[in-house]
Every structure is written in structure tokens, then in C-alpha cells.
Amino acid sequence: MMTNLFSVFDPTSSILGMSMNWTSTMIGIIMIPMTFWLIPTRYSLIWNNITTTLHKEFKTLLGTTGHNGSTFIFVSVFSLILFNNFMGLFPYIFTSSSHLAFTLTLALPLWLSFMIYGWINHTQHMFAHLVPQGTPPVLMPFMVCIETISNVIRPGTLAVRLAANMIAGHLLMTLLGNTGPSLTYSILSLLLITQIALLVLESAVSIIQSYVFAVLSTLYSSEVN
Template identity: 75%
Template sequence: MMSNLFSVFDPSSSIFNISLNWLSTFLGLLMMPSLYWLMPSRYHIFWNNIMMNLHKEFKILLSPAGTNGSSFIFVSLFSMILFNNFMGLFPYIFTSTSHLTLTLTLALPLWLSFMLFGWINNTQHMFTHLIPQGTPAILMPFMVCIETISNIIRPGTLAVRLTANMIAGHLLLTLLGNTGNSLTILLTLLIMVQIALLVLESAVAMIQAYVFAVLSTLYSSEVN
């Protein structure tokens, strides 16, 4: 019996009181040996095309002032989040991105490193970001407060956005799945709705990984 509706997302698999749910985050390491094959497969060519397109897009967002190679950080971030989002769609695999433990661990160090780099190396540039161009003098103190607050809550919004979107779809799928026993007549309809929701969740998994990576790239471009 669940203590509350969200307890289905709590880690539960363990051996000797050691939680094994978070090991799902490292399942991608099992696929790494195939990357060293002499002849790449169609899967690798397709994945490399996606990565190269993302790399080009992130380079544009980072602008020429960005550090060379920094776009690969965000490409790797996108790959990790996308993989974990998709792993959560399989039965009996723990969705690590539905917990703030993981999403905040990704968002907070990124944001903190951007802020430290910006305020130490480009202090004047960071101050100019606090007041949008064309702001009347009477509104400047209020704009500084608003911009400061919006800047501080950025890692929280990044983490909560990803977590909430992952939880929402999984929660709906769980609730509909639990009503299957009482809706034997409408079972076919229920299965069709579940499949439609699963397709939607697959799209959300891709979109949220892309949104997280793009917003992190934009936050990085602002400090240069």
C-alpha cells in the first residue's frame, strides 16, 4: 500500500540496504564498447549526425566569445539526460531524472560555475546584464532586484522543470495502469490511451533533454 501518490517514484530495490535504483543511470556504459567497433553501424551514424547538428547549434548559441570545446559539455549533458529519460519508459527501470537529487546535481554546479566565471572575469559585463537596455532611471532599482531574483532561481527552475515533466507523465501512466482491473470492458480503449501517452512521453523525454541543454548553453553565453 502506497503511503502517498508519489511514493511510486521512491527508490525501492536494494541489497544489504544499498539502493540499486540509481544504477540505472549508468546503464549507458554497457553500450560504450560498441563505439569502438571498426565499422560503425547505422545506429552510430544516425547518433553521430544528431550530435554534430547539436554541436553546431550550441556553437552558434555560445557565440565566438565562448571557450572552444565548451559545446561538447552541453552535448554530453543532452545525451545523458535523454538516455535517462528514455530508460525510465521501460518497465521496472528507475527514472533517475524524476528526482531533484539528480536534476539539481546537474543544474546547480553548472549555474554556479557560470556565475563564478562571469563575476570574476567579466564583472562589468555581469553588472550591465542586471539592467536591460532602455530601462527608465526610476525603474532601475526594481529591475536590478527582479533580474537578481530571476538569476538566482535559474538552477531551481531548470531542475524542477525536468523533474516535474518526468513525474507528470509517469504518474498518469501509473494511475491509468492501476485502473485496468476495474475497467475490463474498456480495456482496449485503456491500452490505446496508454500507447498514446507512451508516445507523448517519448516526445517529452527528447524535448526536456533538449530544453535543459539549450537553456544551460544560453546561461553560459550570457557570462561572456
């Protein structure tokens, strides 16, 4: 019996007193490198095409001023989030990407590094960025306040967007699944179809949210150059 609506996402599994929840986050380190030692398969060819496409798109977003190789950071972030989002779709696996402890750990250091780099190396550009071009002199103080607030809340919006989108679908699937034992066979078949449709939707959300996180991080980094 759930103590509250979100208790299904609480860390509970442990072996000999050691929490085993976050092992799903690191399982990729064991599983993924094995594929690079095999003869190129369809899986590896598809993944190479995906990463190449992402590299080209992120390079376009960064522009000519971006440092060479900086796209690999965002491709790696995309891969990590995508892997954890998909791991959370399996039964009895802890969904790490639905927790702010995971999403803030990714968003905050990225944003801090962009800000520190920008203010140290491009101070004049960062000050100019606080006032959009064509702003009337009367509104300039207000625009500086608004732009400063929007800059400060960026890591929070990145983290909350990912966590909220991941937890919403999982919560709906859990609530629908808990009604299963009390239903008749005819309604249960409808419930199964609904759950399969939600699972497909959650798979799409897993891809979209990891892509959105990586693209927004790339856009934030392009603003400091």
C-alpha cells in the first residue's frame, strides 16, 4: 500500500543495508562499452548515425565561435539521460531521471561552467546580453532584472522539466496499474491497451526530453561565446 502518491518513486531496494537504487544509473558503464569490442552490428551503426547527426546539429547551434570537440559533452549528456530514461521504463528499476538529485547534478554544473567561463572571458558580451537590442532607456533597469532572473533559474527549469515529464507518465501508469485487480476481464483488456499506449508514449517522451535537455544546454553555452 502506498503511503502517498509519490511513494512509488521512493528509494526502497537494498542489499545488506546498502542502497541499490542508483546502480541502474551506472549499469551503462558495464553494458555499453561491450558493444565497441564486437563486429559492427545494426545497433552500433544506428547509434553511430544518431551521434553523428547530433554532433552536426549541436555544431550548427554553437556556431563558428564554439570550441572544437565541445559537442561531445552534449552528445554524452544526451546519451546518459536517454539511457536512464529508458532504464526507468523497465519494471522494478529505480527511475533515477525522475529525481531532482539526478537532474540538478547534470544541469547545475553545466550552467555554472558556462556562466563562469562567460563572465571571465567575455565580460563585456555578458553585460551587453543583459539588455536586448533596441530596448528603450526607461525599461533598461527592468530588462536587466528580468534577464538576470531568467539566467539564474535556467538550471532549475532544465532539472524540473526533465524530472516532471518523467515522473508524470510513470505516475499515471502506476495509478492505472493499481486499479487492475478490481476490474473485470473486459475492462482489464482496455486497461492493457491503454498501458501499452502509455508505454509507447513514455518511450517517445524519454527521447524527446533527453534531446530537449541537450539542445537547451547547447543553446545556453552558445550565448556565452
